[in-house]
Amino acid sequence: QAKARGRNGYSFYAPSMTGEGVERLRLETFLRRSIEKEEIFLNYQPQVQIDTGRLVGVEALVRWNHPELGLIPPIRFIPLAEDTGFINQLGKWVLHEACRQMVRWQEAGLHVPKIAVNLSAKQFERGSIVNMVADILRETGLEPQRLQLEVTESVIMNTGDAMVFINDLHSIGVALAIDDFGTGYSSLAYLKQLPVQTLKIDRSFIKDISTDVNDEAIAIAIIQLGKSMNLSVIAEGVETEEQAGFLLRHGCNLAQGYYYSRPLTAGDMLARWQK
Ligand code: C2E
Ligand code: MG
Ligand code: MG
Numbered sequence: 001q002a003k004a005r006g007r008n009g010y011s012f013y014a015p016s017m018t019g020e021g022v023e024r025l026r027l028e029t030f031l032r033r034s035i036e037k038e039e040i041f042l043n044y045q046p047q048v049q050i051d052t053g054r055l056v057g058v059e060a061l062v063r064w065n066h067p068e069l070g071l072i073p074p075i076r077f078i079p080l081a082e083d084t085g086f087i088n089q090l091g092k093w094v095l096h097e098a099c100r101q102m103v104r105w106q107e108a109g110l111h112v113p114k115i116a117v118n119l120s121a122k123q124f125e126r127g128s129i130v131n132m133v134a135d136i137l138r139e140t141g142l143e144p145q146r147l148q149l150e151v152t153e154s155v156i157m158n159t160g161d162a163m164v165f166i167n168d169l170h171s172i173g174v175a176l177a178i179d180d181f182g183t184g185y186s187s188l189a190y191l192k193q194l195p196v197q198t199l200k201i202d203r204s205f206i207k208d209i210s211t212d213v214n215d216e217a218i219a220i221a222i223i224q225l226g227k228s229m230n231l232s233v234i235a236e237g238v239e240t241e242e243q244a245g246f247l248l249r250h251g252c253n254l255a256q257g258y259y260y261s262r263p264l265t266a267g268d269m270l271a272r273w274q275k
């Protein structure tokens with residue numbers, strides 16, 4: 001199978017290209033113009049206290065609605081954006097929009113304590129991430145403590161200067177969470193050195209928490225680890241009352257998942273949570 005795209009993003013038709021390759025190329029071309037065409041938007045998934053149901057934050061989740069292809073899930077276009085370098089533009093747009101939305105909600109009378117934004121490894125390779133975040137915070141006026149950046153274990157372990165960037169981000173007051181915790185290859189020694197505030201228990205451990213003894217053991221271990229390292233622990237993908245009950249009994253009082261709310265538009269967030 002011919003590789004049809006150069007590193008510079010220049011593309012051409014290669015006769016040997018498979019249907020899948022053509023599809024990918026088409027998606028790439030569309031993706032590059034998605035921001036200017038205003039096809040990209042954010043959804044926000046509430047994060048709540050299990051015992052009180054109180055809103056403690058939201059996670060910003062990027063969405064792409066293409067006029068012909070419809071809604072394309074991030075698992076399909078984030079990897080593409082990473083490969084083509086478009087992730088830098090996209091990541092910046094997401095961060096800016098997320099911070100601005102926090103200020104808009106505030107002005108509309110909805111106080112969302114904190115917003116979590118996902119970062120991809122490729123954004124760390126750029127080097128300028130700390131300046132970008134600082135600029136956006138200044139432009140939007142959002143307090144740094146109300147922004148939490150989410151990175152996965154593999155970002156920390158495989159990105160050369162991630163430790164430096166993470167320390168720099170911490171120094172400007174931004175909070176950090178480790179996403180999908182427990183699924184990656186990570187070193188607990190690193191965890192101890194990093195200014196991380198939050199561990200997010202991956203959804204895969206929560207899914208069968210009341211039936212699979214291994215998942216149960218892993219979830220409990222992560223909760224204990226968080227406790228002993230003075231980190232907050234939030235469970236992802238909580239879909240049932242049983243899962244929520246299990247978490248609470250084992251000392252995890254923070255959750256995010258369909259049981260509480262699906263990711264919402266900015267307007268629906270306001271409608272649902274505004275007093
Ligand atoms: P993630 O950061 O782990 O986000 C959580 C994902 O789980 C979201 O999928 C969310 O909709 C989904 N989810 C939440 N609660 C439940 C539940 O109860 N059950 C189930 N089955 N799923 C639940 P989504 O929005 O499709 O995003 C998938 C992944 O795409 C994210 O995983 C994140 O890694 C990536 N992503 C999303 N937005 C961005 C972004 O702005 N930048 C970057 N770099 N990555 C993003
Ligand atoms: Mg996340
Ligand atoms: Mg996650």
Ligand code: MG
Pocket residue numbers: 180
């Ligand atoms: Mg995930």
